[in-house]
Amino acid sequence: MDDIDEEMLTRMASNATISVVICVFTCLMRIRSRRKSITYQRKVKNKEKIDMRARHISRVFSGYNESCRAYVRMRPRAFHNLVSIMRYTGLLKDGRVVKVEEQLLMFLNILGHKTKNRIVRSHFIRSGETVSKYVNKCLEVVGRLRGRYMKQAPNEVSPEIATNPLYYPYFKDCIGMIDGTHIDAMLPASLVARFRGRKGVTQNVLAACTPNKLFSYVLAGWEGSANDYRVLQDALSRPQPRGLRVYDGKYYLCDAGYTTMHGFISPYRGVRYHLNEHKGRPINNRQELFNLRHSSLRSKIESTFGVLKNRFKILSAKPHYPFPTQVDIVIACTILHNYIAIEDSGDELLHEDNHIEEDEDEIANEGEEGVVDFTQTMTQREEKFSRNEWRAKRDQIAIEMWEDYCAKYRGGDTTEIGIEWIAKKDQIAIEMWEDYCAKWRGGDTTEIGM
Structure with missing residues (x-):
């Protein structure tokens, strides 16, 4: 059991x-x-x-004739060349899942269309962290191309001036044009007051460009409330290669917001200047003729700003990035503008007539001689003498220009209308200014913006 x-x-x-x-x-x-x-x-x-990501990228390059330029603001050849440069130099590398092409597509689309991070996420089906990571990486490496694609103006006559009888030989010593532009900025409430100017909350960007519409120098990050002349002084006070380079005997053309001084020639004040002010009106004297041709040549930088802002719409937005990143974005856009102009000179945007309304470290060129050192301070007497010297240089250019103009179009008649009143007005202004400075400024007659 x-x-x-x-x-x-x-x-x-x-x-x-x-x-x-x-x-x-x-x-x-x-x-x-x-x-x-x-x-x-x-x-x-x-x-x-x-598959969806591949189809999206394929549509960018093969969707229709201008799909690539519309999406990344450059043509396919220029884009693929940029990819090759990034790979060859090691600035960008293919990630485990994100290739260099995709990294640049995301970055350039944001610059070109002020696209939000969430929109780029939906285009490429990536996480927000991934998009942010590669956009910041691309912004950093594009800045490293500055020494390659943004070189300071050379100490030689520009072909655009040498081949144009309106400019040569009068502006043979001109190496470029300078101007400032305002870019919308987003800042903490504690800094808004400092950056608020007559154009809102902006950063004031100083730029110099050559006659062929290439940026040769850019200084970004100044408060929008700062005047252009103050920003220029900062650019000149910086040691090379960070400062704006001016060669002895050469000069930049600038508008009336600056002053005629060593290396810079502004137009005559109180005389019609802008091109639309000369339409349908005869030229009466040498100062009007000088201002007309000065405006015609200097308008190239206004056109360059117009092309830049038309191509990269992020510059017309209020980007929600830290302010240092906003400054880097401005620099990156100017570098990319130069890159496209150099690598794809047939790009249609470069040849559009765009004007705007007025109101890593750079590599130094070796062997440049005659660079003016603006870091050395001058006495008031020396500064006044220098400014008078350059005003006399401007007068000499105007006289030569007027004599040639009269010989060609007025049968040699050099009679001027209105010039005596301009001279009389200037003399009155000088006497008034000297008396004012003697009474209220201790004799300091330094002028800003003349």
């Missing part, structure tokens, strides 16, 4: 063990099956994402 009970217990234990094993095995198989199903679904979804 005991043997039978023991056998039954053994059999029951065995059956129970088998049942448990079967249950465990069944559960494991179900879990495995579920995992396979989840993995399969995940693979299917990942494949769908990859």
Whole structure:
């Protein structure tokens, strides 16, 4: 009897063990099956994402004739050349899942269309962290191309001046034009007052460009409330290669917001200047002629600003980035402008007539001689003498220009209308200014913006 009970217990234990094993095995198989199903679904979804991303990138380059230029603001050849430069120099590398092409597509689309991060996420089916990571990386490496694509103006006559009889030989010593522009800025409430000027909350950007519409120097980050002349002084006070380079005997053309001084020639004040002010009206004297041609040549920098802002719409927005990043964005856009102008001179945007309304470290060129050192301070007497010297240089250019103009179009008649009143007005202003400075400024006759 005991043997039978023991056998039954053994059999029951065995059956129970088998049942448990079967249950465990069944559960494991179900879990495995579920995992396979989840993995399969995940693979299917990942494949769908990859396919959708590939189709999106394909549409950028093959959607229609101008799809690439519309999306990244440059033509396919220029874009692929930029990709090659980034890979060859090692500035950008293919990530485990994000290639260099995709990194630049995201970055350039944001610059060109002020696209939000969430929109780029939906285009490329990436996380917000991934988009932000690669956009910041691209912004950093584009800044490193500054020494390659933004070189200071050379100490030689520009072909655009040398081949134009309206400018040559009068502006043979002109190496470029300077001007300031305002870019919308987003700042903490504690800094808004400092950056608020007559154009709102902005950063004041100083730029110099050559006659072929290439930026040769850019200084960004100044408060929008600062006047252009103050920003120029900062650019000149910086040691090379960070400062604006001016060669001895050469000069930049600037508007009336600056002053005629060593290396800079502004137009005559109180004389019509802008091109639309000369339409349908005869030229009466040398100062009007000088201002007309000065405006015609200097308008190239206004056109360059127009092309820049038309191409990169982020410059017309209020980007929600830290202010140092906003400054880097301005620099990156000017570098990319130069890159496109150099690598793809046939780009249509470069040749559009765009004007705006007025109101890593750079590599120094070796062997440049005659660079003016503005870091050395001058006495008031020396500064006044220098400014008078350059005003006399401007007068000499105007006289030569007027004599040639009269010989060609007025039968040699150099009679001027209105010039005596301009001279009389200037003399009155000088006397008034000297008396004012003697009474209220301790004799300091330094002028800003003349």
